[in-house]
Amino acid sequence: MKYLRYVVAHLARAKRRTFLTVSSIALALFLFCTLRTVMTSFDAALRASDDTRLVVRHAASLVFPLPLAYRDRLAQIQDVEHVGYGNWFGGFYQDPKNQIAEFAVDVKNFFLIYPEILLPADQRRAFEGERTACLIGRGLAKKYGWKLGDVVPITGTIYPGEWRLTVRGIYAGKTEDIDENTIFFNWEYLNESMPDVRKNWVGIYWLRLHSASLAPAVSDRVDAMFQNSPQPTKTETEKAFQAGFLSMMGNVSMLLTILGSAIVFAIMLVTVNTMLMAARERTTEIAVLKTLGFSNRLILMLVGAEAVLLSLAGGIVGSAAAYVIFRNIDFTGGGMFANFRVLPETIGFGLLLAVFLGLLSGLVPAIQASRLQIAGALRKVA
Amino acid sequence: MKNGELVRLRNVHKRYRREQNEIRVLEGINLDVKEGDFLALMGPSGSGKSTLLNLIGGIDKPTEGEVWVAGESLGSLSSNALAAWRARHVGFIFQLYNLIPVLTAYQNVELPLLLTRLSGKERRERVALALRLVGLEDRAKHFPRQLSGGEEQRIAIARAIVADPTLLVADEPTGDLDAKNADEILTLLKRLNEEMGKTIIMVTHDPHAAQRAKATVHLEKGVLQS
Numbered sequence: 338m339k340y341l342r343y344v345v346a347h348l349a350r351a352k353r354r355t356f357l358t359v360s361s362i363a364l365a366l367f368l369f370c371t372l373r374t375v376m377t378s379f380d381a382a383l384r385a386s387d388d389t390r391l392v393v394r395h396a397a398s399l400v401f402p403l404p405l406a407y408r409d410r411l412a413q414i415q416d417v418e419h420v421g422y423g424n425w426f427g428g429f430y431q432d433p434k435n436q437i438a439e440f441a442v443d444v445k446n447f448f449l450i451y452p453e454i455l456l457p458a459d460q461r462r463a464f465e466g467e468r469t470a471c472l473i474g475r476g477l478a479k480k481y482g483w484k485l486g487d488v489v490p491i492t493g494t495i496y497p498g499e500w501r502l503t504v505r506g507i508y509a510g511k512t513e514d515i516d517e518n519t520i521f522f523n524w525e526y527l528n529e530s531m532p533d534v535r536k537n538w539v540g541i542y543w544l545r546l547h548s549a550s551l552a553p554a555v556s557d558r559v560d561a562m563f564q565n566s567p568q569p570t571k572t573e574t575e576k577a578f579q580a581g582f583l584s585m586m587g588n589v590s591m592l593l594t595i596l597g598s599a600i601v602f603a604i605m606l607v608t609v610n611t612m613l614m615a616a617r618e619r620t621t622e623i624a625v626l627k628t629l630g631f632s633n634r635l636i637l638m639l640v641g642a643e644a645v646l647l648s649l650a651g652g653i654v655g656s657a658a659a660y661v662i663f664r665n666i667d668f669t670g671g672g673m674f675a676n677f678r679v680l681p682e683t684i685g686f687g688l689l690l691a692v693f694l695g696l697l698s699g700l701v702p703a704i705q706a707s708r709l710q711i712a713g714a715l716r717k718v719a
Numbered sequence: 720m721k722n723g724e725l726v727r728l729r730n731v732h733k734r735y736r737r738e739q740n741e742i743r744v745l746e747g748i749n750l751d752v753k754e755g756d757f758l759a760l761m762g763p764s765g766s767g768k769s770t771l772l773n774l775i776g777g778i779d780k781p782t783e784g785e786v787w788v789a790g791e792s793l794g795s796l797s798s799n800a801l802a803a804w805r806a807r808h809v810g811f812i813f814q815l816y817n818l819i820p821v822l823t824a825y826q827n828v829e830l831p832l833l834l835t836r837l838s839g840k841e842r843r844e845r846v847a848l849a850l851r852l853v854g855l856e857d858r859a860k861h862f863p864r865q866l867s868g869g870e871e872q873r874i875a876i877a878r879a880i881v882a883d884p885t886l887l888v889a890d891e892p893t894g895d896l897d898a899k900n901a902d903e904i905l906t907l908l909k910r911l912n913e914e915m916g917k918t919i920i921m922v923t924h925d926p927h928a929a930q931r932a933k934a935t936v937h938l939e940k941g942v943l944q945s
Binding site: 340347629712 | 769770773776778779798799802803804805806807811813817819820821822826830831833834839878
């Protein structure tokens with residue numbers, strides 16, 4: 338610690354260079370945190386998935402619905418505790434660019450299937466008791482300023498027309514991974530509005546199990562039950578179902594990793610250059626320190642510490658900026674990300690990366706400084 | 720080493736290689752310096768004075784011969800051991816002061832003490848004492864750029880003595896100063912020698928500066944003149 342003042346004094350010496358280096362590292366770490374948050378946001382749905390919840394859909398494609406009649410048969414299957422159902426609605430609010438996730442759900446069983454949706458009891462009763470009622474997430478309430486009692490007109494894309502829904506509940510997620518940007522409304526309201534040929538068809542079923550270990554066996558029972566019917570089913574855990582969506586995006590993860598690595602590598606080169614320049618300017622000073630008795634190892638540590646401190650400062654600024662910015666703006670990427678927030682693990686990883694960057698970039702100048710020959714260095718100046 | 724002997728050089732040679740050429744800087748140097756001496760090392764430019772001082776100060780090693788200082792054969796020490804030895808035994812004073820520009824006068828003087836096990840309080844006391852000795856306790860918070868040349872050199876002297884080294888080596892300490900400041904520095908060095916018993920070896924090309932020393936030796940083309 339007694340040497341810290343010396344290290345900090347040197348960083349303060351060339352203010353413009355320190356500022357620019359810290360800024361470039363901060364920008365790199367900001368971009369790194371953002372890219373990593375894209376990946377972790379894709380994974381948010383996976384993290385929010387519950388292994389005691391199964392999703393039953395049409396075996397051919399999610400596009401094809403299943404009969405409502407399957408409900409009672411699914412309820413009879415051994416180890417199934419609760420059955421719920423819903424239809425993806427897909428609509429927008431006022432402008433097509435305001436795409437919002439909407440689900441028409443079976444309100445009677447909805448909270449049994451999704452106990453992580455938290456709602457005051459009075460709001461729950463209001464939601465269950467009114468045909469045109471809807472629940473909105475806290476994120477939507479904040480974004481659009483909707484309050485209890487507001488009528489929200491949603492324009493359907495799969496189900497055409499304007500659907501006027503009354504906000505009777507504003508839900509919160511039990512964990513931060515739960516999406517709070519969705520609208521849930523009564524499936525009955527959707528169903529009764531359909532022409533006869535489209536009535537009583539369900540998009541997906543959800544099954545609640547007592548234990549996650551039962552998932553494989555129950556999945557097999559469900560699919561076996563409907564194997565030879567006109568609408569065969571595919572049953573899987575919610576996690577597997579969400580993972581299927583992610584896999585549609587191809588190897589985005591690898592692409593983002595490559596991009597992130599390239600950014601970090603480029604900045605590392607910049608920092609190495611900066612540290613080499615700084616070390617060259619201080620040849621005499623390092624020679625004097627060695628003359629005073631500073632050992633090669635101490636010189637190595639001081640120069641290395643400078644690089645690490647510089648990099649860490651940039652890392653803190655960049656990571657903190659990413660955290661604060663995405664915490665305060667409602668970034669959903671046009672509806673692609675339900676929960677775009679920088680996780681503590683991402684910040685931790687970013688800071689570790691900054692330290693690693695500092696160590697790497699400081700290595701060459703630190704070794705050069707430690708190996709400096711005193712007499713030769715002092716002679717050059719004289 | 721004999722009683723009272725602080726520095727002993729025997730048959731010291733120093734040679735450098737520049738591409739294919741061998742440059743002989745010092746040839747067969749034999750020198751003894753006793754504790755409490757104030758020795759001036761004089762000679763024309765390129766005579767090897769600074770090189771000789773560097774060998775005595777432990778910042779360079781001879782090509783041949785033995786250098787004994789404060790009971791230690793410097794040639795047998797590793798670079799880390801030599802660094803530790805310098806920290807304990809040698810105080811350097813340079814022609815161009817070589818203060819660290821980003822540190823205050825106080826922090827510059829404190830530098831050698833960072834290598835010791837002294838507590839922060841003890842370091843403060845030592846630094847204050849050193850600054851008082853050179854008459855600059857009121858300039859402790861100033862940066863080198865805020866000091867005159869003479870003040871910078873006095874801070875450099877404070878830095879050289881703060882760890883109470885066995886030996887002070889000064890390489891043209893007045894070379895960059897005007898007459899008035901040079902005189903003040905030499906008076907200070909003389910005081911350190913006479914009142915505090917500091918052994919000083921000073922390189923100078925200025926006869927007036929050499930007169931302040933107790934003894935003078937001359938170096939010419941790398942050879943000590945008798």
